[in-house]
Amino acid sequence: MLRNFSILAQLTIAMRNIHLLLFTSLTIFSTNAQYCTAVGPTSTADSNVGSVQLTGVLGSINYVGCPGVIGLQNLTALGTTLNAGGSYVANIQFSTCGGNYAGAGEAWIDYDQNGLFDPSESIGTWSGIPPTPLSIFSFNVPAGAQNGVTRMRVTQQEQGILPLNPCATFSWGSVMDFSITIGNGIDCSGYIGDDIVDPIIVATLPYVNTGDNSYCYSNQNLVYNSPDVYYEITPSPVMQSITVSLCGSTFDTFLSVVDAFGNIVAFNDDGVGCGTSSSLTFETAGLGLAYVIVEGWGNASGAYNISINANFLGNDELVEQDVILFPNPATTNFSIKGIQGKVSIFDLTGKIVQSIENYNGESITTSTLKNGLYTVRFEKNNQLFSKKLTIQ
Numbered sequence: 319m320l321r322n323f324s325i326l327a328q329l330t331i332a333m334r335n336i337h338l339l340l341f342t343s344l345t346i347f348s349t350n351a352q353y354c355t356a357v358g359p360t361s362t363a364d365s366n367v368g369s370v371q372l373t374g375v376l377g378s379i380n381y382v383g384c385p386g387v388i389g390l391q392n393l394t395a396l397g398t399t400l401n402a403g404g405s406y407v408a409n410i411q412f413s414t415c416g417g418n419y420a421g422a423g424e425a426w427i428d429y430d431q432n433g434l435f436d437p438s439e440s441i442g443t444w445s446g447i448p449p450t451p452l453s454i455f456s457f458n459v460p461a462g463a464q465n466g467v468t469r470m471r472v473t474q475q476e477q478g479i480l481p482l483n484p485c486a487t488f489s490w491g492s493v494m495d496f497s498i499t500i501g502n503g504i505d506c507s508g509y510i511g512d513d514i515v516d517p518i519i520v521a522t523l524p525y526v527n528t529g530d531n532s533y534c535y536s537n538q539n540l541v542y543n544s545p546d547v548y549y550e551i552t553p554s555p556v557m558q559s560i561t562v563s564l565c566g567s568t569f570d571t572f573l574s575v576v577d578a579f580g581n582i583v584a585f586n587d588d589g590v591g592c593g594t595s596s597s598l599t600f601e602t603a604g605l606g607l608a609y610v611i612v613e614g615w616g617n618a619s620g621a622y623n624i625s626i627n628a629n630f631l632g633n634d635e636l637v638e639q640d641v642i643l644f645p646n647p648a649t650t651n652f653s654i655k656g657i658q659g660k661v662s663i664f665d666l667t668g669k670i671v672q673s674i675e676n677y678n679g680e681s682i683t684t685s686t687l688k689n690g691l692y693t694v695r696f697e698k699n700n701q702l703f704s705k706k707l708t709i710q
Contacts (some may be wrong), residue, residue: 352433352537353469354485355390358493362386363449365421365476367492368413372470374398374406378494379470385414390493392549394469397497400427402504405702408441408455412474414448421445421491422478425455427498428471428567429463432536432545433621435471435484436617443480463503464477464533472498513538514576514609517550523560525626531612532574532619542572551610551626553602555618555664555693556704559629562610563589563597567622570615578607595622599629641698647708651681657696664693684709 363386370381376399397567400406412423423444426435442455473482476490484493511518512535535545553560564571573596574585583605590598594615602608612622641656654661654677661682663672671687677696687709 330349349573353428353495354391356475357425357485357487358389358391359386359488359491360388361490362388362415364416364419364490365474365492366413367423367472367474367494368411369409370411370472370494370496371409372398372406372496374400374498375404375501376499381494381496383411383413383492386415386492387494390495390648394497395493397467397499399499399501399504402459402465402500403461403502405456405458408470409443410442410453410455410472412444412446412448412450412453418445418448419476419490421474421476422480422482423472423474424480424482424484425470425472426484427457427459428468429500430533430545431464431466431468431500434537434543434617437481440471442480442483444474445480452662459503459566461503462533463500465500465503465505467497470498471635472496496499504533509534511547511549512536512546513546517548517609520549520610520626523626523628525553526624527624528621529612530619530621531549531614532621539574539611539613541574542613542615544572544614544619546611549610549612549624549626550696551608553605553608553668554628555626555668555695556630557602558702559599559601560608561597561599561627561629561691563592563625564595564622565589565592565625567595569618569620569621569622569635570677571596571618571622572615573598574611574613575600576609576611577605578609583608602668603662604664604668606669614686641696641703641705643694643705643707647710648684649710650685651683652707653679653681654694654696655679657692657698659697661692661697663687664695666691 338505366386368383378398380397391444393578398621425441429439429617441457444453471484473493474491475488510516531547535547536542539546572587584598584600586596586598590595590644656680661674661677662670665671692707693704694707
């Protein structure tokens with residue numbers, strides 16, 4: 319089912335951002351860099367978080383508010399350690415630095431470290447008119463929380479209505495972030511595929527595997543807020559196309575393919591016969607490295623099935639007797655016996671290095687090619703074929 323806005327526009331912006339980050343080497347995404355930061359109040363008056371206190375297994379947060387601060391208060395220098403599976407209490411005073419007006423408050427901890435404060439990560443809510451009693455939020459850290467440093471966000475929004483949006487901007491109130499270190503949780507140090515710099519390498523096709531983007535993966539490609547998983551494929555010159563399927567996945571998936579420069583090759587939301595799972599086929603002619611990106615629609619995540627299959631060109635043996643490359647190995651030039659029409663020469667990365675539109679038996683120079691192994695692709699009997707050529 320097609321959504322009512324432009325997927326292509328979102329993909330174009332996202333992949334341009336990937337290209338900029340990857341090839342200018344200005345920065346590599348970190349999970350914390352994904353958090354929304356253009357948030358919070360535009361005024362320092364009135365409603366404001368008065369205090370935050372949280373004691374963990376190592377260290378504690380003891381914050382006292384006022385005067386008010388515009389925008390996000392980055393208090394990540396203050397933090398504590400919580401163990402996955404443990405129970406804790408956060409004491410938060412929703413208060414004011416001026417007049418007393420009705421509002422709401424909420425606190426979240428980003429347990430899966432995906433750069434989002436999901437509704438399921440809320441540890442408590444408040445509503446009322448200051449002054450009110452101290453809010454005591456008793457909460458359990460999920461056993462599946464991800465090890466490492468993450469954030470706790472506390473928001474008070476005057477005139478706010480629960481549940482609050484942790485990325486909202488408003489006139490009066492507070493938004494503040496603290497550091498939380500998770501221990502005894504899931505160790506993600508061995509996981510790869512979180513971004514285009516460290517993808518899962520697909521060495522051979524067909525490739526079949528299962529994955530789960532609900533933990534140890536973050537939002538990197540900027541199309542949707544869902545965590546992403548990157549797969550790297552190097553197409554062979556004898557491949558005509560590659561088919562990728564997420565059929566049978568447990569959530570509403572979105573699938574995209576980009577080349578090494580971040581250019582969009584293909585994308586799909588709901589594949590034919592796959593329900594809300596995605597599937598697509600993309601051509602590989604002239605394509606070097608390709609990156610398959612698995613994610614969810616919106617914030618969706620969960621377990622997925624992935625299969626990647628190659629669709630190959632015609633079999634060399636069918637034309638072995640009547641198509642000949644000579645001399646092979648070649649030094650300065652070579653010819654092809656038995657064909658007429660377009661001829662393309664590919665290097666080992668799958669890049670077209672030479673092309674002849676209307677070949678008619680003439681000698682082909684190799685003066686611009688380095689020594690090594692190449693693939694010569696041509697058409698015979700309305701089918702595409704290829705042969706190996708060595709230049710020395």
